Amino acid sequence: MWYILTHYWSELIQGLGYTLLSSLIALVFSTIIGTMFAIFEVLPNRAMRIIGRIYIELFRNIPLLVIAMFFYVIIPMYVAKIDGFTAGTIGLTIYTSSFIAETVRAGIQSVDTGQMEGARSNGLTYWQAMQHIVLPQAFKIVIPPLGNQFINLVKNSSVLAFVAGFDLMYQGNSIASLSLDTINSYMVVGVFYLIITLPLSYYMRHLEKRLA
Amino acid sequence: MKKFTRYLVVIGMLGLLTVFLTACGSRKSLSQQDVLTNDRASNTITWGVKADTKLFGLMDVKDNTIKGFDADIATAITKKILGKNGKAKFVQVTSQTRIPLLKNGNIDAIIATMTITPEREKQVDFSKSYFDAGQSLLVKKGSSIKSVQDLNKTGTKVIGVTGANSVANIKKFAPKAKVLELSDYAQAMTALKSGQGVALTTDNGILYGMASQNPGYEVVGGTFTKEPYGIAINKGQAPFKKEVNQALIEIEADGTYNRILKKWFGNVAGFDYKEASR
Numbered sequence: 114m115w116y117i118l119t120h121y122w123s124e125l126i127q128g129l130g131y132t133l134l135s136s137l138i139a140l141v142f143s144t145i146i147g148t149m150f151a152i153f154e155v156l157p158n159r160a161m162r163i164i165g166r167i168y169i170e171l172f173r174n175i176p177l178l179v180i181a182m183f184f185y186v187i188i189p190m191y192v193a194k195i196d197g198f199t200a201g202t203i204g205l206t207i208y209t210s211s212f213i214a215e216t217v218r219a220g221i222q223s224v225d226t227g228q229m230e231g232a233r234s235n236g237l238t239y240w241q242a243m244q245h246i247v248l249p250q251a252f253k254i255v256i257p258p259l260g261n262q263f264i265n266l267v268k269n270s271s272v273l274a275f276v277a278g279f280d281l282m283y284q285g286n287s288i289a290s291l292s293l294d295t296i297n298s299y300m301v302v303g304v305f306y307l308i309i310t311l312p313l314s315y316y317m318r319h320l321e322k323r324l325a
Numbered sequence: 326m327k328k329f330t331r332y333l334v335v336i337g338m339l340g341l342l343t344v345f346l347t348a349c350g351s352r353k354s355l356s357q358q359d360v361l362t363n364d365r366a367s368n369t370i371t372w373g374v375k376a377d378t379k380l381f382g383l384m385d386v387k388d389n390t391i392k393g394f395d396a397d398i399a400t401a402i403t404k405k406i407l408g409k410n411g412k413a414k415f416v417q418v419t420s421q422t423r424i425p426l427l428k429n430g431n432i433d434a435i436i437a438t439m440t441i442t443p444e445r446e447k448q449v450d451f452s453k454s455y456f457d458a459g460q461s462l463l464v465k466k467g468s469s470i471k472s473v474q475d476l477n478k479t480g481t482k483v484i485g486v487t488g489a490n491s492v493a494n495i496k497k498f499a500p501k502a503k504v505l506e507l508s509d510y511a512q513a514m515t516a517l518k519s520g521q522g523v524a525l526t527t528d529n530g531i532l533y534g535m536a537s538q539n540p541g542y543e544v545v546g547g548t549f550t551k552e553p554y555g556i557a558i559n560k561g562q563a564p565f566k567k568e569v570n571q572a573l574i575e576i577e578a579d580g581t582y583n584r585i586l587k588k589w590f591g592n593v594a595g596f597d598y599k600e601a602s603r
Binding site: 185186187189194196274275276286289291293295313 | 521
């Protein structure tokens with residue numbers, strides 16, 4: 114393990130960087146998009162609810178690899194030249210956002226309807242009530258499952274390896290084939306993933322304790 | 326203090342896991358037994374072959390068998406070693422899985438477009454070469470890329486396959502180019518078609534196969550390396566290696582080799598049969 118670590122240090126650090134970058138981008142955007150579609154799903158407007166439903170069911174039920182390959186192969190052919198990193202990150206964002214949407218929707222629906230009614234009867238508009246009364250309570254409830262999604266997101270970023278996105282897994286495959294030491298190469302990669310996911314896991318727990 | 330102890334426990338557990346998993350690798354296994362004796366007893370030689378490489382080893386979905394030059398050579402060698410009734414069993418491998426599979430004894434030998442290199446010779450033994458391969462380039466017809474020198478520009482993206490030493494070669498011949506490593510040849514070809522890179526680089530034999538399947542693409546620039554394919558055999562299997570080498574010499578002498586060569590490469594445009602025949 115030590116040999117892999119010292120000999121392929123720059124590759125591993127590069128991989129860690131790309132994995133972190135991709136995860137961060139996907140985390141921010143999938144939370145925003147996910148929340149948006151969660152709100153779509155609880156809106157009184159039926160058309161919006163259907164749009165939300167279609168988006169979530171479509172991307173939640175297709176393997177991430179297929180979505181990533183779609184953006185890597187089809188989009189550059191017909192739409193725009195995007196590289197593996199971009200394609201993988203877009204795929205990861207869309208895929209994760211569908212799960213986050215389901216999680217947040219469950220949160221919103223678990224907030225007592227009296228909260229919305231009370232806010233509306235106090236003169237707040239629907240959006241004001243959503244923003245100031247319902248969503249804060251919903252997010253407090255869904256922090257543990259949301260933490261799960263975030264950790265899955267970091268690990269799922271390994272999909273970048275299949276579209277030449279230079280992430281940790283990509284470097285791991287490359288190191289394994291260069292050093293011919295498969296076991297130790299992937300063990301090192303596993304440890305590098307822990308470096309990202311363990312602090313994330315602890316932070317989500319901390320957040321849960323502080324807000325509960 | 327309590328927090329500190331908790332962290333210590335987590336780190337300690339990780340350490341234990343590491344030691345445990347590393348220890349697994351050093352256990353004695355199938356690979357320590359004599360392959361030749363086992364194969365004679367079962368009348369079967371198990372070969373690791375590619376299943377995604379046209380002309381060398383390709384899965385035929387109609388009857389679920391792997392067909393190609395590698396597979397035919399393996400069958401011919403099997404028959405020379407075990408006699409007419411000897412059976413050749415094929416296990417599908419990739420560039421990444423073939424050495425681990427050989428090391429843990431799942432396969433007896435690798436005949437999977439595998440180039441003989443000094444690094445690999447530290448891990449496995451090689452037979453004498455059975456195919457004179459060399460690295461070349463596949464590009465879209467009419468591309469401005471004519472040879473490997475044209476790739477040596479900043480911003481040029483070249484597609485290769487993880488685990489193949491062609492990637493390391495490109496870094497040597499065209500250090501300014503960026504190499505995209507994909508997991509297999511089918512994906513690499515798809516990436517070339519979708520314009521993720523300007524050229525696909527690997528051994529000429531494989532590129533000929535791709536060119537014959539994709540009419541809009543051609544092999545250019547000739548070969549810029551000499552990378553003969555060999556049959557990989559586990560370390561410590563000297564009797565088996567000797568038999569494989571002997572069988573190779575025999576099939577070259579009796580014309581079986583040339584017949585197989587012609588069968589697979591005879592119709593490929595640009596393939597020099599005279600040069601490659603033995």
